[in-house]
Amino acid sequence: MKGNVIGFDADTNTGAISGHDGKRYDFVTQEWHGRGAPHHGDVVDFQPDGSRATQIYLVEPEYVPPTLGQFVFSPEGRISRSQYWLKWVLPVIGISIVVEVIAFVALAPGAAAVVVGIYVLLLLWPHFVIYIKRAHDRDRSGWFVLVMFVPLLQFWPIIEFWFLRGTIGSNRFGPDPVPRS
Numbered sequence: 001m002k003g004n005v006i007g008f009d010a011d012t013n014t015g016a017i018s019g020h021d022g023k024r025y026d027f028v029t030q031e032w033h034g035r036g037a038p039h040h041g042d043v044v045d046f047q048p049d050g051s052r053a054t055q056i057y058l059v060e061p062e063y064v065p066p067t068l069g070q071f072v073f074s075p076e077g078r079i080s081r082s083q084y085w086l087k088w089v090l091p092v093i094g095i096s097i098v099v100e101v102i103a104f105v106a107l108a109p110g111a112a113a114v115v116v117g118i119y120v121l122l123l124l125w126p127h128f129v130i131y132i133k134r135a136h137d138r139d140r141s142g143w144f145v146l147v148m149f150v151p152l153l154q155f156w157p158i159i160e161f162w163f164l165r166g167t168i169g170s171n172r173f174g175p176d177p178v179p180r181s
Helices: 068-073 081-106 109-137 142-149 155-163
Strands: 002-009 014-019 024-028 043-049 052-058
Touching (some): 014 043, 024 052, 068 081, 109 142
Antiparallel strands (some): 002 014, 002 043
């Protein structure tokens, strides 16, 4: 039967599941077969035994890659390092080179600077959205992006966003974007 974890107390190693049949089932940690501790809202598959839940397995939600519009404009969800580098950084670098070459070859220096300035402004929101999703992948709030503006601390978020793997498995921001091998 499927259900949702409605609570877990790490001190007593007990919790409760709301079964999809509308009943409440209590459980103990020994019956939990998921990675890490149970969290409120986790979808689980379990065997009911009276008012107890046994053989509880976490049902991992499947990661659905965002559409281009969601990827660039929506701060919801998570993206992996490979998505960050291959779908954002490399294309932006390539397009930036093309825009700058065309602007400075075809236009007067003042007009070229305006075109490049507009291009940079157009990238501001998507840039923040991408960093927020990388923060989510690391199980951090999107507000963590603001640490990049604090002197002496600004390099740590860059290290996290560019080089560190996100949370393995689902976190509070969604399923893991890295497929399991």
